Amino acid sequence: PCSLAACSRKNTRNASLHPLWQSPLTIPGGTRQSPINIQWRDSVYDPFLKPLKISYDPTTCLHIWNNGYSFLVEFDDSTDRSIIVGGPLENQYRLKQFHFHWGAINDWGSEHTVDSKFYPAELHLVHWNAVEYPNFEEAVMEGNGLAVIGVFLKLGARHEGLQTLVDALPAVRHKDTVIEFDVFDPSCLIPSCPDYWTYAGSLTTPPLTESVTWIIKKKPIEVDEDQLEAFRTLLFTSDGEEERRMVDNFRPLQPLMNRTVRSSFH
Numbered sequence: 659p660c661s662l663a664a665c666s667r668k669n670t671r672n673a674s675l676h677p678l679w680q681s682p683l684t685i686p687g688g689t690r691q692s693p694i695n696i697q698w699r700d701s702v703y704d705p706f707l708k709p710l711k712i713s714y715d716p717t718t719c720l721h722i723w724n725n726g727y728s729f730l731v732e733f734d735d736s737t738d739r740s741i742i743v744g745g746p747l748e749n750q751y752r753l754k755q756f757h758f759h760w761g762a763i764n765d766w767g768s769e770h771t772v773d774s775k776f777y778p779a780e781l782h783l784v785h786w787n788a789v790e791y792p793n794f795e796e797a798v799m800e801g802n803g804l805a806v807i808g809v810f811l812k813l814g815a816r817h818e819g820l821q822t823l824v825d826a827l828p829a830v831r832h833k834d835t836v837i838e839f840d841v842f843d844p845s846c847l848i849p850s851c852p853d854y855w856t857y858a859g860s861l862t863t864p865p866l867t868e869s870v871t872w873i874i875k876k877k878p879i880e881v882d883e884d885q886l887e888a889f890r891t892l893l894f895t896s897d898g899e900e901e902r903r904m905v906d907n908f909r910p911l912q913p914l915m916n917r918t919v920r921s922s923f924h
């Protein structure tokens with residue numbers, strides 16, 4: 659079993675904290691919380707790390723919904739049609755959903771940082787260990803239950819693959835709205851460069867369980883200003899409630915404690 663923990667620290671970015679983090683949330687015993695700052699020079703090259711193999715079936719895509727924290731694209735995880743294997747992973751993991759974290763302005767928004775630099779947004783592709791556990795909810799509670807690929811978004815050229823998601827956002831503006839999304843291949847959001855960092859961490863929103871093998875891609879993808887602005891038109895609030903813009907939905911950095919970040923590259 660893994661221990662629950664969160665010791666959110668003073669927010670180093672002076673960002674308006676997501677309401678979730680204003681209440682002091684310190685659960686004793688946390689030794690592997692996320693997100694963290696990745697200090698490039700302290701990461702250790704591991705020659706035994708394999709390339710990450712990603713094979714997604716675009717027809718496993720189900721829907722997009724606004725869950726009041728982010729917008730998620732969810733997948734049919736009843737078979738092994740969309741999986742990742744290799745990298746730091748002992749088993750193959752099934753794609754469950756992907757979502758993003760972003761800021762109110764381009765100066766911050768990512769959850770992880772690299773040499774204390776933040777990106778305007780970060781993509782998380784969430785997978786679970788279907789070899790050892792019967793379903794996602796069980797896997798969430800186990801130390802090797804989940805594998806999340808993190809991809810940084812930086813301001814630059816328009817991303818055509820992302821645009822199909824952006825075009826659907828007005829339909830999920832309010833919390834608990836959902837629209838069907840039939841075909842989407844999330845590998846178009848993952849940089850072709852194979853380089854990544856990996857470390858043992860946790861979910862960055864409740865239940866904050868220490869069940870995630872993080873795989874953070876070294877190279878960001880480029881998106882343009884309009885696409886980032888489209889994220890910021892989403893709402894934390896349900897239809898009929900007083901509107902609160904969905905921005906700054908990232909958790910503060912957590913202590914590295916007794917962990918080493920490994921790199922797949924020299």
Ligand SMILES: NS(=O)(=O)c1ccc(CCCCO)cc1
Binds near residue numbers: 784798860861862864
């Ligand atoms: N930001 S994250 O990738 O760490 C992440 C992924 C998935 C969940 C959902 C947990 C649901 C438990 O039943 C929460 C957070």
Ligand SMILES: [Zn+2]
Binds near residue numbers: 759782
């Ligand atoms: Zn996330």
